[in-house]
Amino acid sequence: MRTVSAAETAPTTYAWAVEAAGLHVKAGRHLAVDGLDLRLGTGVHALLGPNGAGKTTLMRALATVIKPAGGTLTLLGEAVDGRADLRRVRRGLGYLPQQFGFYPRFTVREFVEYMAWLKEMPKAEIPGAVQRAVDRVGLAAKANARMKTLSGGMLRRAGIAQAIVNDPAVLLLDEPTVGLDPEQRLDFRELLRDVGVDSCVLVSTHLVEDVVAACTDVVVMNEGRLVFDGPVDQMIEQGGEGDAGDSAAERGYSALVRRHRKATR
Amino acid sequence: MTTHPSPAVIARYADPGTDLDEVTAWSVEVHLEDCAACRARLGGRDDLLERVAAGVAAGIAAGPAPMRHRRLRNRWLVWHMVPWLIMSVSVLACAVLLQAAQPSVPLVSLLAPVAPLPGVAMAWSRRHDPAWELISATPKAGLAMLLRRTAAVLGVIIPALALASTRTGVSLAVTLLPCLAFCAATIVLGAFVGVYRAAVGLGAAWVLAVVVPAIVTVHTPVVLGPGSALVWALLTLVLGVLAATRATNFRRLSSHN
CATH class of the missing domain: 3.40.50.300 (P-loop containing nucleotide triphosphate hydrolases)
Incomplete structure (x- = not known):
């Protein structure tokens, strides 16, 4: 149970959370995404x-x-191409990259806490949100273990925990x-x-x-x-x-x- | 505030045996949440509240201790920068020893401008920060983060430089101001070509243009002469303002970082 703020229940002002039109994205010199239209x-x-x-x-x-090389990309109703x-x-946003690097000396809790801080969550909410995210991925027993001691599957779950910590x-x-x-x-x-x-x-x-x-x-x-x-x-x-x-x-x-x-x- | 429910209704609410309709029960409950007087009337009926309070207290005492809240120290200094800082400080220590042996070459002030550059280069680099992809997708990523990490580097390098300059008797201003100017220059140039490349380029330029000639000719270069402190201070100021205007260039980690 938690208090739901007015901002959370406010209606959204956009039709699609993700909207891409004619999106071109380069990976190095190669054009990896070539004119993609997507609405999610x-x-x-x-x-x-x-x-x-x-x-x-x-x-x-x-x-x-x-940065996209061409086309338009709108996330949550705001354009994110160019210099926005x-x-x-x-x-x-919550994001888990394919190969995600981490600081091996951080504990799981410190890592998720650091990410929550980077995501500019209100200070008072961070400890609770971190505990909830770690619980949801089933890592509560390992919350105080250092990242370098975790197995591959546990690391992946720690990665998922940092992605969902801000309720993206x-x-x-x-x-x-x-x-x-x-x-x-x-x-x-x-x-x-x-x-x-x-x-x-x-x-x-x-x-x-x-x-x-x-x-x-x-x-x-x-x-x-x-x-x-x-x-x-x-x-x-x-x-x-x-x-x-x-x-x-x-x-x-x-x-x-x-x-x-x-x-x- | 609405009117208080009658004592009879409160009595019926508290008594599990009576059949108070749901709407009234809810309205009494909502009222009780805010009204201490009515709650007291309710609590007087039996020791329910005391029993609940005792139960909660016992549960808290039996459960795990709350996590001690620690301030996150790692916000300032990220561990991957530590080896580079140790290297910079060791090089400075060697410079102090060499200068003590050969006082005609001001090695400490020659190395001062480039001393923070390895640390600054690591602060915003895709190759050296393991979590770069995670960090660059967060709102805190950007110039503020680079400045914070640069400040962490300077927090180590400046005391080391100050100590080195007092040991060798070099002017403190001519040691520290070039150091700050080069940090600011790295950030300004880094906005265009990437911080890592900027640090490497500026460091190489300084070594080739000033350090090597000074060692070869055994002569204090003009740029580090006694009158140069004012020029360095102005340069630091101008570069600092320039860096602040380039904040938009740091929103994403581009491929040349």
Whole structure:
């Protein structure tokens, strides 16, 4: 139980939490995202695509880490391309990078606390919010352990804890399930569904079964372009008997990617 | 404030046996939350409040102790900068020893401008800050953060320089002001080419243009002469103002940082 402030219940003034039109993003010299149109609202969205499809680059652009090379990008109703002031938008963001570095001497609690402070949370709220985030990812028993003593799966969960500590309106998770054991993945799906009730969550992953279990929508990318954007059921319908894959969702995904490759060739 | 509910209604609210309708029960409850007088009337009926208070106190005593609140020390200094600071301070210590052996070369004031640069270069660098990707997506990322980390570096380097200059008898102003000027210059140049490159470039330029000739000719360079303190102070001021105007360039970590 906690007090809900007026700011939290105020109606939003934007239609989409994430809105990109003709977005171009470069990774080094290579144009990794090439004219992407995307609109994401509340809910859990999966980002699927083969290696090198531009998923990580798109995630970085959405997290305001890199500047788009062209097109428009609007997060939470504010433009974040060009020289815009990003502070307000960044306060509402949660981001877990694919390879996330950390300071090995920090304990889990110190790390999440430091991130909460960087996200400009009110001072009085930080200890409670940190405890809640650590609890939600199931790391309460390890809260005072140093980061360098954690296993891969625990590090990943500490990363998820720092992403959700500020109750973000836009949560971006780049391959969050890498290194999690099957039981932890079930807990993680539960967490995703929970956060997705009132936030826009975008999860980049290679595991189609996670998508079916926890996501409402799927965004499929290939070679920097949008292949498909719609509900999970619609993606499943795309697959036929002849497509590669062990489940209906995998067949749907491989059919979409194969068709896109054929069309662009 | 609304009128107080009658004692009879409060009695019915407190008595679990009676069938007070839900609407009245809620309105009494809301009233009781704010009205101490009515609460006292309720509490007088039995020792409910005392029992609850005792129960809560016992629960608190039996539970885990609350986390001691520690101030986060790591906000100022991030651990990856420590090895570089140790290196800078050790180089300064060597300079003091060498200058004691060979007093004609003012090694301490020659090295003072470049002493903070390794630390400043590490402060805002994609290659050397392990958490760069996490940090650059937060609202605190930007010039303020770079200044904070630079201040942490100076907090170590300035006392070291002050100690070194008193040991060798060099003017304090000609040691510290060039140090500050080079920090400000690194930040200004870093706004355009990245802090790391700026630090490397300025450090190399200083060593090649001033330090090497001074050691070769065994002569105090003009830029560190006794009259130069005012020039360095003005330069620091101008560069500081310039750095403040370039704040927008630090909002994202660009690829050349």
